[in-house]
Amino acid sequence: MLLSMGMEQLRKLPAVHKLLDHPVCRELIELHSHALVSRLAGNVIGDLRREILAGAEHESALLPDALAHEVAQRVQAQFQPHFRPVINATGVVLHTNLGRAPLADEAVDAIVRTASGYTNLELNLSTGERGSRYDHVERLICELTGAEAALVVNNNAAAVLLVLTEMAKGKSVVISRGQLVEIGGSFRVSEVMRASGAALVEVGTTNKTHLYDYERAIDDETGLILRVHTSNFRVVGFTHQPELADLVALSHQRGVPVYEDLGSGSLIDLRAYGIGDEPTIGESVRAGVDIVSFSGDKLLGAAQAGFIVGKQEYIQRIKKNQLTRALRVDKFTLAALEATLLLYRDEEKAKSRVPTIWMLLRTQESMAAEAERLRSLLAEVFGGRADVRVEEAMSQVGGGSLPTEELPTWHVTVRTRHFSLNELEHHLRHVDMPVMTTMQKEALHFDVRTIFPREIEVVAASVRDACGRIG
Numbered sequence: 081m082l083l084s085m086g087m088e089q090l091r092k093l094p095a096v097h098k099l100l101d102h103p104v105c106r107e108l109i110e111l112h113s114h115a116l117v118s119r120l121a122g123n124v125i126g127d128l129r130r131e132i133l134a135g136a137e138h139e140s141a142l143l144p145d146a147l148a149h150e151v152a153q154r155v156q157a158q159f160q161p162h163f164r165p166v167i168n169a170t171g172v173v174l175h176t177n178l179g180r181a182p183l184a185d186e187a188v189d190a191i192v193r194t195a196s197g198y199t200n201l202e203l204n205l206s207t208g209e210r211g212s213r214y215d216h217v218e219r220l221i222c223e224l225t226g227a228e229a230a231l232v233v234n235n236n237a238a239a240v241l242l243v244l245t246e247m248a249k250g251k252s253v254v255i256s257r258g259q260l261v262e263i264g265g266s267f268r269v270s271e272v273m274r275a276s277g278a279a280l281v282e283v284g285t286t287n288k289t290h291l292y293d294y295e296r297a298i299d300d301e302t303g304l305i306l307r308v309h310t311s312n313f314r315v316v317g318f319t320h321q322p323e324l325a326d327l328v329a330l331s332h333q334r335g336v337p338v339y340e341d342l343g344s345g346s347l348i349d350l351r352a353y354g355i356g357d358e359p360t361i362g363e364s365v366r367a368g369v370d371i372v373s374f375s376g377d378k379l380l381g382a383a384q385a386g387f388i389v390g391k392q393e394y395i396q397r398i399k400k401n402q403l404t405r406a407l408r409v410d411k412f413t414l415a416a417l418e419a420t421l422l423l424y425r426d427e428e429k430a431k432s433r434v435p436t437i438w439m440l441l442r443t444q445e446s447m448a449a450e451a452e453r454l455r456s457l458l459a460e461v462f463g464g465r466a467d468v469r470v471e472e473a474m475s476q477v478g479g480g481s482l483p484t485e486e487l488p489t490w491h492v493t494v495r496t497r498h499f500s501l502n503e504l505e506h507h508l509r510h511v512d513m514p515v516m517t518t519m520q521k522e523a524l525h526f527d528v529r530t531i532f533p534r535e536i537e538v539v540a541a542s543v544r545d546a547c548g549r550i551g
């Protein structure tokens with residue numbers, strides 16, 4: 081019985097050339113090419129045949145209009161870029177999977193301005209001689225951090241590798257056991273150390289390391305003292321790490337430079353706004369740390385990059401290392417970094433123009449109107465088929481920064497028994513402008529903090545589109 085029904089359906093499947101005769105397909109052929117459309121039409125029919133043979137019923141899918149529509153969707157999908165913008169409604173400000181920091185308009189403009197033509201990337205305009213690509217941002221980052229010299233490489237992981245290679249290859253690096261961290265994406269300090277050819281000397285215990293632990297470990301083989309900011313976790317309770325100033329004093333007394341991998345590193349003192357307990361980059365520099373490195377796309381809110389700042393003699397050596405060339409940044413990154421750093425010259429500008437900082441500093445009060453706007457738009461889209469509310473919640477900083485910090489926010493929540501929220505969430509990832517949400521306890525959550533005001537209407541349009549796709 082089943083078999084004969086399947087046979088009946090198979091007989092109804094049109095031949096590819098018949099399907100291509102459908103007006104929708106003919107138009108597609110005009111717009112694209114016969115080869116492309118006929119290949120995709122063949123795929124559509126082939127897929128259906130396999131499904132029918134596997135026992136699926138496909139009455140409605142066999143109608144000519146439905147088949148042509150499916151071909152049109154597949155053609156469209158071919159031209160949809162794989163890498164594209166999404167809306168972040170997760171509330172995680174530095175979401176590594178969503179590309180970390182969104183750039184300031186000024187940074188985007190700088191990329192556009194320099195991308196379409198030639199630039200003075202490695203040309204000194206005042207002398208007409210060859211210049212260095214590092215010149216464009218070195219002066220600025222030194223001004224903002226108080227460092228003597230600086231360079232910038234592909235990312236902070238590259239910065240760590242480079243510093244360890246230049247400063248400690250064939251030597252040993254003293255590090256506190258409590259700072260041997262693994263950062264997301266399996267970046268392990270111990271593994272990078274191995275790759276750099278430096279030998280690891282662990283001191284102290286997981287929760288406590290004293291200055292005397294460092295003191296005893298330093299010998300003629302020691303190339304560097306490494307301090308790693310434990311950016312993505314916190315050891316709480318019975319803990320101890322020596323004060324930075326004491327570590328610096330010890331290092332200078334013993335003639336061994338100290339390098340601090342700050343991870344995120346902020347130019348703005350977020351503590352002044354009640355966020356976190358992280359020292360700024362400038363504080364590390366002023367404390368006398370010889371080399372400091374940090375990411376460009378974490379709390380700094382610029383492009384993916386790794387800054388290395390510090391004492392002139394060490395930065396000069398690092399610049400000359402052969403690895404530096406392999407880890408160098410491109411012109412687009414430099415354009416974005418310079419434009420973003422310029423904003424930091426005026427803290428008020430950084431607070432309003434650098435999206436990462438602006439989002440971190442958004443208060444519940446300042447987001448209330450946005451939350452209500454989104455709630456009312458979504459209520460309109462669902463038209464009584466869902467319960468849409470504004471609720472108090474907490475956002476996270478993300479990107480391995482300020483792990484224990486929670487920022488009070490508003491969530492617009494959707495609950496319903498009329499359709500599957502899991503299905504809605506799925507379709508929200510497949511519409512033209514995907515919206516990344518979170519599902520918490522049978523409710524779909526939209527965190528207002530990470531949605532730009534210009535995106536509120538777009539979120540509602542995407543939800544409307546996704547609703548239309550629910551079967």
Ligand SMILES: *Cc1c(COP(=O)(O)O)cnc(C)c1O
Nearest residue numbers: 235236237263309311343344375
């Ligand atoms: C994030 C982080 C890194 C890696 O930085 P990327 O810019 O992502 O390469 C290295 N060290 C610490 C402590 C970090 O937090």
